[in-house]
Amino acid sequence: MNRPVTVDDVAKHAGVSIGTVSRVINNAPHVSRKARDAVERAIDELAYVPNKTAQSLAGQRRGSVVLAISSDDPGLFANLFFAQVVTGVNAVVEETDLELQLVLAASDRGRARLSRIFKARAADGVMLLALKENDPLSALAESSGLPVVHGGRSLDSEPRFYVDADNRGGARSAVEYLISLGRRRVATITGSQDQHVGVARYLGYREAVVLAGLDDSRVAHGDFSExxxxxxxxxxLDRFPDLDAVFVASDAMAAGALSVLAARGVQVPDEVAVVGFNDIVTAQHTTPALTTVRQPIDALGREMTRMLLRLIDGDTPTSLILPTTLVRRESA
Amino acid sequence: MNRPVTVDDVAKHAGVSIGTVSRVINNAPHVSRKARDAVERAIDELAYVPNKTAQSLAGQRRGSVVLAISSDDPGLFANLFFAQVVTGVNAVVEETDLELQLVLAASDRGRARLSRIFKARAADGVMLLALKENDPLSALAESSGLPVVHGGRSLDSEPRFYVDADNRGGARSAVEYLISLGRRRVATITGSQDQHVGVARYLGYREAVVLAGLDDSRVAHGDFSExxxxxxxxxxLDRFPDLDAVFVASDAMAAGALSVLAARGVQVPDEVAVVGFNDIVTAQHTTPALTTVRQPIDALGREMTRMLLRLIDGDTPTSLILPTTLVRRESA
DNA sequence: TACAGTCCTGTAAGCGCTTCCAATTTCGGC
DNA sequence: GCCGAAATTGGAAGCGCTTACAGGACTGTA
Incomplete structure (x- = not known):
């Protein structure tokens, strides 16, 4: 382990000053063709790799973005959500020279780290996923002045910059599909009504049902769990024995519903059609295979990252709502 | 956004020198009680947060560890593996003041980043998960001199420090269970034989079968996919119509096997008992629910991290093989 | 040929911290 | 109450880089 090569070494080797070397590294203007070539050759020959730490101490750029995930919500980890978001985020980050730092903000320690990052401005930007409603971190994020992009929205306040799936639209189209199938007594099992997703999907259900002139009173509230x-x-089933379809706000809940239906001897989809939401892996393995609404999760990650990069560049992007797609299988 | 608080501010406020402030921050010895108190009060009052970048430039510690995942293997992402490993790793990292940097080393860009990190020694240590067999990164990792911990082993060479699940033992106990159930014509569907996991699970199968004095020739090679x-x-089924049990080296493959069995009208577990491996979410939703071998994935993450921390501290840990557990459900 | 612009380049001053060194203080034991 | 050793402290020198700043080399024009 020799002493690592530094700008000085490169400068000496190339016969220029460190200022010039720095300009080449950051391909700044005002460098002659000749100098640039010499420096590049020196960099090659010495296998020079700039020290990121020094770069960020000296410059104003930190060189990293953080992806913070509040995994309190078991649903976040229970499916491929996490892996897919990370994949999407990584795909975009990879094209920059930024580093990706991961913070799981579920625990107190994690939240403390995150707030340290905000206070110390220890990153160039932050992506916040699934913050709890009314999360103090959210306020901290704003006040820090750091670029922040949210994944999903919350009930209490709409983030300045966010990317979200079209939960409402997805729910609406799922229900519309059910109606197009001839179902007229469409029920819904909602998700937690203290979360934006839960409310949005319920609203989507109501929208479709009411617009079709049907009864929107067949409602049971769930909590996103099986x-x-x-x-x-x-x-x-007890309250509305006549229902002929049910839109369930998550696949996990749909799995639970399906087993109850099976236990009661109700034929799916013949007697009751079922549509879920999320398209988790399990959806294709339920009996019958679950028709559901898929969210573009990796796209969510990608768009959040793009948005953050623009923010870092000083642009003002506009928030995004990503379309969902209906995946037709056997349950409807 | 005022100028951030620095050591100098703290020193001035506490009436000591920056050297003393630094000693307090790093709770180094040789600081009087009085000075320590004064500095701590100043830190509190000024809400001082040390600048990590500066710390790592000045000191020798980089302040971060990287978790590198080679996600080429779809299996890695196809289940909760990824999320669970990250959760385990995070749990331990969280207790330190290290940052967790994520690198997806599947793409060329990702691999380039990783090699940059090695060359520039841009982290205090690296955890390498699921590197491909014969991966050049592996050599780079060794030669970098950075502390490196591997998750899993590879066929070509045993890493110096690794944590792995007991694939062989898990397979063996799964097959032994099948035998204890009275099955005598136990077959196996192996995973890719060019990967350590694939071979280890196959060996476990053979071990159990041979030890029981049974025939180990009922083998079909799979590739871990459904x-x-x-x-x-x-x-x-075509070659050994008499088989009464099959040990499948992954749940995904087991799902595929189960559907073939169902299509052929073979009763599971009555006619043929099936055991899988991995315990992915889907396992509890197959028909019948899959008996399988569970790996302690979050423990894997945790132990890898602990091992890395010890390495960073200059200790010499010993590699670890984590026990698996058999999860009994309906298929066997 | 002279002069105002442009470009390019080297120099030096930090970025905020750690750490070494030397100076100062403190303390136990005689 | 004096001496050497140990503990504590301040000061300064970097860590490797970016970025004014100012000087020098050129360009085109009058």
Whole structure:
């Protein structure tokens, strides 16, 4: 392990000053063709790699962005969400020379780290995923003045910059599909109504049902969990024995609902059609395979990152809502 | 956004020198009680947060560890593996003041980044997950002199420091379980034989079968994919119509096998018992629910990180093989 | 030929911290 | 109450880079 090569070494080797070397590295203007060539050759010959730490101490750029995930929500980790978001984010980050720092903000320690990052401006920007409603971190994020992009929205306040899936539209089209199938007594199992996703999907359901002139009272509230879905389905069956379709706000709940339906001997989709939401892996393995709404999760990651990069560049991007797609399988 | 608080501000405020402030921050010895108190109060009052960049430029510690994942293997992302590893790693990293940097080393760009990190020694240590067999990165890692911990092993060479699941033992106990159930004509669907996991699980199968004095020739090679599992099952059924159990080296393949079995009208587990490996989410949703071998994935992440921290501290840890557990469900 | 612009380049001053060194203080034991 | 050793402290020298700033070399024009 020799002493690592530095700008000085390169400068000496190329017969120029360190200022020039720096300009070449950052391909700044005002460098003659000749000098540039000499420096580049020296860099090659010495296998010089700039020291990022020094670059960020001296410059104003930190050289890294953070992806913060509040995984309190088990749903976040229960499917491929996490992996897909990271993949999307990485794909874009990879094209820059920024580093990707991961912070799991579920624990207190994680939240403390995140707030340290904000206070110390220890990154060039932050992507915040699934912050809890009314999260103090959210305020900290704003006040830090750091570029911040949110993944998803929350009930209490709309973030300045966010990327979100079209939960409402997705729900609406799922229900519209059910109606196009001839179903007229469409029920819904909602997700938690204290989260934006839960509310949005419920609104989408109502929109479609009401617009079709149908009854929107067949509602049972769930909590996004499989058990909650089962309980809600039971309640639905008891209260509205005539229902012929149900839009379930998550696949996990749909799985629960499906098992209740099976236990009661109700034929799916013949007697009751079922549509879920999320398209988790399990959806294709339920019996019958679940028709569901897919969110473009990797696109979410990619767009969040693009947005953040623009913010860092000083642009003012506009928030984005990404379209969902209906995946037709057997349950509807 | 005023000028951030620096050591000088703290020193001035506390009436000491910056050297003393630094000693307090790093709780180094040789600081009087009085000075320490004064500095701590100043830090509090000024809400001082040390600048990590400066710390690492000045000191020898970089302040971050990287988790590098070679996601070429779709299996890595296809289940919760990724999320769980990250959770495990994060849990340990969180207790230190290190930052967690994520590098997806599947793409060329990703690999280039990783090699840059090695060359520039831009991190305090690296965790390498699922590197391909014979990966050049592996050599680079060694030669960099950076602390490196591997997740899993590879066929060509045993890493100096690694954490791995007990694939062989897990396979063996799965097969032993099948045998304890009275099955005597146990077949196996292997994973890719050019990967350590694939070979290890196959060896475990053979071990159990041979030790029990049974025939170990009922073998079909798969590639860890669902389709591969289906094809292998078909081949198995054609060649060994008498088989009464099959140990499948991955749940994905087991799902494929199960559907072939169902299509052929073979009763599971009555006629043929099936055991998978990995315990992916889907395992509990197959019909029948899959008995499988679970790996302690978050523990893998945690242990890798602990090992890395010890390496960074200059200790010499010993590699680890983590036990697996059999999850009994309906398929066996 | 002279002069105002342009370009290019070297120099030096930091960025905020750690750490070494030397100076100062403190302390136990005689 | 004096001496050497140990503890504590301040000061200064970097860590490797970016970025004014100012000087020098050229260009085109009058």
């Amino acid at each position: 058990a909650g879905g089962a309980a809600a389905m039971t309640s639905l | 389709a591969g599992g289906a094809a292998a099952m078909t081949s198995l």
